[in-house]
Amino acid sequence: MTAPLHEPTAEAAPSAAEEAAVATAGAKAVQGRSLGRIAWERLKRDKLALTGGVVVLVLIVIALLAPVITSLVGQDPNEYHENLIDPLFGTPTGSLGGISGDHLLGVEPVNGRDIFARILYGARISLLVGFLSAVVAVILGTVLGVLAGFFGGWVDSLISRVMDGLLAFPQLLFIIALVSVMPNQMLGLTGTGVRVFVMILVIGFFGWPYIGRVVRGQTLSLREREYVEAARSLGAGRLYILFKELLPNLVAPIIVYTTMMIPTNILTEAALSFLGVGVKPPTASWGQMLSSAIDYYDSDPMYMVVPGVAIFITVLAFNLFGDGVRDALDPKGSR
Numbered sequence: 001m002t003a004p005l006h007e008p009t010a011e012a013a014p015s016a017a018e019e020a021a022v023a024t025a026g027a028k029a030v031q032g033r034s035l036g037r038i039a040w041e042r043l044k045r046d047k048l049a050l051t052g053g054v055v056v057l058v059l060i061v062i063a064l065l066a067p068v069i070t071s072l073v074g075q076d077p078n079e080y081h082e083n084l085i086d087p088l089f090g091t092p093t094g095s096l097g098g099i100s101g102d103h104l105l106g107v108e109p110v111n112g113r114d115i116f117a118r119i120l121y122g123a124r125i126s127l128l129v130g131f132l133s134a135v136v137a138v139i140l141g142t143v144l145g146v147l148a149g150f151f152g153g154w155v156d157s158l159i160s161r162v163m164d165g166l167l168a169f170p171q172l173l174f175i176i177a178l179v180s181v182m183p184n185q186m187l188g189l190t191g192t193g194v195r196v197f198v199m200i201l202v203i204g205f206f207g208w209p210y211i212g213r214v215v216r217g218q219t220l221s222l223r224e225r226e227y228v229e230a231a232r233s234l235g236a237g238r239l240y241i242l243f244k245e246l247l248p249n250l251v252a253p254i255i256v257y258t259t260m261m262i263p264t265n266i267l268t269e270a271a272l273s274f275l276g277v278g279v280k281p282p283t284a285s286w287g288q289m290l291s292s293a294i295d296y297y298d299s300d301p302m303y304m305v306v307p308g309v310a311i312f313i314t315v316l317a318f319n320l321f322g323d324g325v326r327d328a329l330d331p332k333g334s335r
Contacts, residue, residue, distance in 0.1 A: 040251075042328040050326020054316035063127045066120040072105065077121045078282045081112030089299060097302030105306050108289075109296045115303070118284035119310055125273075125285050126314065129199050130266040136204025138258050140212035142250070148212070149219025150242060160216070163209035171206040172271065178202060179277040192283040199272060203265050213255045218253055222246050252329040259322035264314040270311055286311050 062069065070077065084098055085091070088109045092098030097106030097115070105115040148159040179198055222228065228245050235297055236244075260306045273280040273287030281288065286307040293304035 006195060039328040043324055046324040046327065048320050049327075052320030052322075052324065055313065056321055059314055059317070060127060061321060062120055062202055063123040064123040066117075069120055070114075070117040073116065075103070075114040075117040077113065077284050079113065081107055081114070084112045085110060091300045092295065097300050097306075099302070101284040106302050108292070109300050109303060115193060115289075115306055118289065119306060120212065120225065121284035121285070122286040122289065122307070122310070123314075125196065125279055125283065126266045126269055128313075129203065129269040130262045132200045133203035133207065133265045133268075134258055134261045136200060137207035137211055137261060138254060140205070140208035142215050142254060144208070144216025145212040146219050146242065146250070149216040150223055150238075150246065152220075156216070159212070163212055166206055166209045169206065172268075173207075175199065175202045176275065176277045180271070192279045195277075195279055199269060203268055207261060207265065211254065211261065214253055214257055215250060218250055219246060222249055256322065256326040256329055259318065259325050263318035263322070265267075266311070266314060266318070 007177045081103075084093055084107050086093050086104075092107045092109060092112065094100065096221040098112075103114050103116065105119065107114055108118070135325060144159050146162075175198075179195055182194055182198055184191060184194065187197070189197055223241075223246065228241060231241055231245055269278060270285075270287035270290070273285040274291045275287075276291065278287055279285045289307040290311075293300075293307070297304050
């Protein structure tokens with residue numbers, strides 16, 4: 001037998017640098033992502049939701065900096081400009097409701113107050129009532145919903161019947177009656193402050209059953225999960241299960257319904273101000289401006305269009321952002 005012409009050569013061993021590169025690539029391939037990061041990546045792909053979120057941020061900044069912005073443009077929301085009003089018809093002189101370089105959105109009929117400045121200050125009232133009443137509703141709804149779903153029995157029956165009663169209660173009529181009889185001074189607040197405080201409490205109180213039902217249903221589902229049973233078998237107490245096992249898994253639905261509750265509260269505040277039981281004049285409010293514009297819709301339509309567009313853009317932005325957050329945190333819910 002003849003020997004092979006060429007001896008087989010051993011493969012070259014990989015270098016230390018190559019081994020390190022392979023190890024790094026493998027680590028990146030198996031690197032986990034948190035639920036928050038996954039939700040953020042989903043949200044970034046939703047351009048409409050991002051647009052709504054940007055508009056919401058801009059509105060918040062505008063509301064916070066309303067005094068600064070109005071001082072920069074040289075206008076005060078309560079300053080009268082009778083010289084810009086036609087004395088015969090009581091409407092602004094010029095075209096489009098008196099829009100000019102000094103008055104970017106025109107002036108109000110009769111008194112000539114700057115609409116741009118009043119829109120900025122009206123955003124403060126709408127966003128304040130919308131956010132704080134949502135906070136009140138979320139706190140009450142989360143606490144009572146978790147108690148009803150976790151303990152069950154008579155606790156669940158009692159809280160559920162209270163929710164049913166509040167959902168059937170005429171909220172708007174009750175707020176109108178309550179605000180109408182409120183004193184002008186209360187808890188150190190006066191005038192508009194009292195009405196804003198009452199609106200926040202009442203809107204939040206009547207709004208908690210909506211989120212309370214959601215939290216109760218989620219709690220009923222979560223309390224039967226394997227990790228909760230495992231915690232019970234290991235001797236975990238009720239408080240540990242509530243705060244460590246249930247509440248962290250309720251954050252996503254709570255955030256979703258909070259973002260979708262705020263625009264509803266903004267519309268409620270606008271409706272109350274439109275009916276004359278919201279903030280008191282001369283405090284600026286979008287609903288109050290719409291109510292005043294009814295008498296001038298044919299002679300000065302811009303006075304009605306501007307606050308109406310402001311409400312429309314605000315509610316639309318919150319709804320788009322809320323839908324995007326819902327789809328990002330619960331993608332199965334949109335199918």
